[in-house]
Amino acid sequence: MTWTGQSFSVGQVLTAAQMTNLQADITAAMAGDTGAPRLVNAGVDAAAAIAGSKLNLTASIVRGDLSTGTSSASDPSISSSFNFVVTLTAYSFFPMIYADDELMYMCGHSTDGGSADAPRFEMDNVSGGSVSAVCDWRYIAA
Secondary structure, eight states: OOOOOOOOOTTOOOOHHHHHHHHHHHHHHHHTOTTSOOOSSOSSOTTTOOOGGGOOTTOOOOGGGSOEEEEEEEEEEEOTTOEEEEEOOTTBOOOEEEESSSOEEEEEOSSOOSOTTSOEEEEEEOSSSOEEEEEEEEEEOO
């Protein structure tokens, strides 16, 4: 396609031919056709881009190749209206949580952990009685 260089006024309703020419102008500009405007600065830093031919998009990491570990925290007797604080390991997956009463709630911790590498939350007991809780998780090891 070649550059047409057409212009329109604000609010003008375009005909089908004008819209086709506008599409052709965009294509011509991106292709660097004669007469078309040129980008002064590259939209993509070519030095930082990775060519698709250099990416292996079919590769994956299988679980056996990934070094992981497991950890857990538990409290056998959480009194009514008390909580159980869990601090996860860095690079943790979502934990498996068990409580022997349905009236345990996962809540944000009352203080900032100060580090994204030490995420933590509370399990709050609102059951009215004593309950036990266990939290198990897997994490990516160094």
